[in-house]
Amino acid sequence: MTSITAGTWEYDGYDPAQERLREALCTLGNGRFATRGALPECAADDVHYPGTYVAGCYNRLVSRVADRQVENEDLVNLPNWLPVRFRRPGGSWLTPDTSTVLGHRQTLHLEAGVxxxxxxxxxxxxxxxxxRQLRIVHMADPYLAxxxxxLTVRGGPVDLEVEAAIDGGVTNAGVPRYRDLDGRHLTDVDTGTLAPGTVWLHCRTRTSEIGIGVASRLTAHGDALVHTRHEQQQAIQTVxxxxxxxxPVTLDKIVALHTSHDPAISDPLRAAxxxxxxxxxxxxxxxxxxxxxxxxxxxxxxxxxxxPGRILHLHLFHVLQTLSPNTADLDVGVPARGLHGEAYRGHVFWDELFVLPYLNLHLPEVSRALLQYRHRRLGAACAAARALGRRGAMYPWQSGSDGREETQRLHLNPRSGRWLPDHTHLQRHVGSAIAYNIWQxxxxxxxxxFLQTQGAEMLVQxxxxxxDSATWDPHLGRYRIRGVVGPDEYHDAYPGAERPGLDDNTYTNVTAAWVLARTLDTLRALPEPRRSELVERLEMDDDEPLRWEEVSRTLYVPTHDGVISQFDGYGELEELDWAGYRTRYGDIRRLDRILEAEGDTPNRYKASKQADLLMLGYLFSPAELQALFRRLGRPVDEELWQRCVDYYLARTSHGSTLSxxxxxxxxxxxxxxxxxxxxQEALRGDIADLQGGTTGEGIHLGAMAGTLDLVQRGLTGLETRDGAIWLDPVPLPELSFYGFRLRYRGHWGVGLRLEHGRLEIAVPPSGRAPIEVRLPDGTVHVQPGEKCSLVLPD
Known part of the structure; x- marks a missing residue:
């Protein structure tokens, strides 16, 4: 049973079937590393999975599956520092699976991170x-846990043996569908004793050669002595x-964790x-x-x-554990599943599109660091484009340590048991997501x-x-972008086609046009010396901006049946028997797996996993979206957009937490x-594990951050552009009261609060200029130290 209060998230009772979910949602982290909420007395098995992950600590291995050799890079499960187990001398170790449990409760204290x-x-x-145990992964010192x-006994005195350990024999085995892949990432495990009560473990990753040092200090309060032994890749301490x-008798275990990636150290073991x-x-x-x-x-x-507020509190807690001020010093991206498990192998996708808008207005130094991760891999993105015969930068759909494409070439359908080709690397729109994040x-x-230096370089490329990807079609009189996959992911080829890829995915074309237009704006606004430097450094041709202008106005936007097409040819696909599939299968969120198991494919049907065309309505305000379509010569008024919403919503299975x-x-x-x-579905996606067991493999960070941003920007209509805050609130009766503070252009703690149809804006005292706030019916300037209260129309 789950109990929620304003500051806690509580599980009462022991339920093996829910343990993986609880471990993910009770993960503790500090923006540098995180440890799942596993019970310290339990080893990894089909029920429990203790895992510790350091941001950016990847390793690459080759496995043989489906008669092919495949290479995968994974976020590495590091030595397990948790183990503390107990038993009566000569008895069996106590665990909730092998012993009689008289009561069990886990409480996640969100305010304190405990x-x-x-x-x-x-x-x-x-x-x-x-x-009773209290656990922390230290937010102030990101190398400590x-x-x-x-321990308290009732019913009379008892002798007890307690064993604590650091375990270097761990593997990556937290995702069942990856178990055919090699998960043995650690090697050269060595252990030793540093001082009475203090032991250490040293190892390295097998191919990336990252050194890892873990040291543990065990203190037993009272006169108990700590005995040490070393065996089977473990440093073991017994009391x-x-x-x-x-x-009560108390034992404290203090752990330091360093890797050779850490700054200002010479050796990770010595540092630990x-x-x-x-x-x-x-x-x-x-x-x-x-x-x-x-x-x-x-x-x-x-x-x-x-x-809703209590769930949002949990979501924010997990966002801050994954991306905290400690992250600002690291070379890492936004891991789609947090540091909470091994799903998606810890890779970086486009999820920063849903995460950075929230961070921008609270922890901008973290946003900048995450964008610098992309800039450091700009060379790799340019090399990928050259390999395809293109100019500029083609960022990978999945990224890890060095910026190469990490998307697997095969993926397993657990419903059919078949390994299938994976074409999602054709989601070139990830480059537009990076450009959007730079601009925002x-x-x-x-x-x-940043905009004039690293940002401009990325935007230009x-x-x-x-x-360079756009080709002219004289029949249409339009430029076209061919051979891509959109956000939907269900459609990766035309029915019966020999090659993967789709033509003129509208989301891809419209966001590409936006990137071209914003890059032109950036170049025009650059100081002349910097513009000349950039043009010379990137060897820009004089006619490049002219071509960008032309392409940004003439990319093709296909239509059918009175709506904008998701991609060219979408209107020719078959309609799916939605009612029939829901009757036969119930939950059809992963319709792609159902169809493949039947020997069919979603490529034949008008059926989407998640928002594709409609994603444009998430990124852009109604006014900006209408302006984009006008720029492309395809006016979209409110009525047409409403038809598109109705049309695609009826044809979406919501197979993603982002949907x-x-x-x-x-x-x-x-x-x-x-x-x-x-x-509600977005709020409950992870806590109720609506995607059927996936949350136990790692939270969905983009969806969690997106729910926060739904309140921050979605309901308020908040935009930051042209040096002003734009607000256009929409009333949602179920969320009619909310408040938050922003960090905006050097103003710390700018308060926005909506209550009873009244919006209050408060700017704390400072020496900075007033904030310009633009509303649908006018503009106000709020001076530092002042409040502004506005009555909203019904």
Whole structure:
């Protein structure tokens, strides 16, 4: 049973079937590394999966599947620092799967970033062992973690043996459909004793040669001695305790984790041992950790009442654990599944499109770091474009350590058991997502230095790629972009085609036109010396901007049956028997797997996994979207857009956690009465594991961040452009009250609050210029130290 309060997320009772989900949702992290919420006394098996992941720590292995050799790069499961187990001398180790459990509760304290567990074990003979543990992954010192174990016996004195360990024998085995792939990423495991009560483990990744050092300091309060042994890739510490009735005994385990990627160190093992020796005691660590979380909540908190607000609190907690100020010092991207598990192999997709808009207005330094991850891989993206015979930069759909395309060439359909070709690397639109994020970050932060340097370089190369990808069709009198896959993903080829790829995916073409237009704006606004430098460095031809202008106005937008087509030829596909499939299968979110298991393919049908064309309504305000279509010579008024919404919504299976988010966002303005059901699905996507077991393999970070941004930008109509904050709120009865604070262009803590049809904007005192706020019916300027209250129309 799940219990939710304003500041906690609580699970009562032990349920093996739900354990993987709980582990993911109880993960603790600090933006550098994270550890799943597994029980410390349980080893990895079909029920439990302890995992620890450091951002950016990847390794590449070759496996043989389906008579082919395939290469995959994975975020590595690092040595397990959690193990603490207990038993009566000579007895079996106590676990909830092998012992009688008299009560079990896990409580995630969101405000403090603490995981608490309480479990009662029946020891027999009228004795009960009560276990209480507190766990942190330190937010203030991102190299430390700590586990406090408090043991209390009832029914009389008991002798107890406690064993703590660091385990280097772990593998990547957290996703069942990957188990045919080699998951043995660690090698050269060595262990040792540093000092009484302190042990260490050193290893490296097999091919990426990343060194890993873990050191653990175990303290048993009282006179208990800590004994050490080393075996089977483990450093093991044992304590023998005499427990008196109702008198708690506490053991503290302080752990330091370093890798050779860390700055300002010479050796990860030396860094870990040095750090753990001087680390404060648990109580002091907890105090500093709470203070760091207090600061984060002040900067990023969102205030929404009721159950939606409590779920949003959890979502924000997991976003901040994955991408915190500690991330700003790292060379990492946005992992689609957080640092919470091994799904998607820890790769970076387009999810930053849903994450950065929230971070831009709270932690802009983190947004900038995540964009620098893309800039450092600009050379690899340009090399990928050259290999395809194109100019510019072609960013990969899946990225990892070095910027090459990491999309698997085969994927497993667990319903049919067949390994199938994977063509999702043709989602070239990821380049437009990166350009969009650059633009949004710079508009929100006012970081002209980034826009004029690294941002401009990326924009130019992405624009180049789109311009060079566009081919002229004299019959249509339009440019076309062929051989791509859109966000939908169900459609990766035409029915019966020998080659994968689709022509003129509208989302791809419209976002490409937007990139070309914004890059031209950027070049025009650059100071002349910087523009000359950029033109010379990138060897830009004089006619390139002219071609960009032409292509940005003449890319083809196909139509059929009075609506805009998802791609050219979409209107010729067959209609799916939606009612029939729902009757036969119930949950048809993963319709692609159902059809393939039947020997069929979604390529034959008008059926989408998630929003494709409609994604444009998520990225752009109605006014901006209409302007884009006018630029392309295809006017789209409100009536036509509404027809498109109705048409594609009826043909979408919602096989992605992003689907409910995007459709909920769009419907708040297009069909408000139906918006709330989609918003609810977005809110419950992970906590209810609506995608059928996937959350236990890692949270869906884009969907979590997107729900926060739905309140921040979707309901408020908030845009940051032209040096102003634009607001156009839409009333959603189920979310009629909300408030949050923003960091906007050097203004810290700008407050926005909507309540009872009134919008209040408060700008804290500072020496900065007033904030210009543009509304549908006028403009106001709010001075630092002032508040502005506006009555919204019904």
């Amino acid at each position: 995981l608490e567990r309480r479990t009662g074990y029946d020891l027999g003979d009228g004795h009960t062992l009560m276990v 700590a586990l406090r174990t408090e 023998h305790l005499r427990l008196l009735a109702d008198r 041992t040095d750090r753990v020796l001087v680390a404060p005691h648990f109580d002091d660590l907890l105090t500093a950790h709470r203070a760091a979380w207090d600061g984060l909540w002040r900067r990023a908190r969102i205030d929404v009442p009721g159950e 970050y710079c508009e929100a932060s006012g970081d002209t230095e 992405i624009a180049r790629f789109w311009a 409910g988010l995007v459709h909920g966002w769009i419907l708040t303005r297009a069909r408000r009465a139906e918006a709330w059901s989609f918003v």
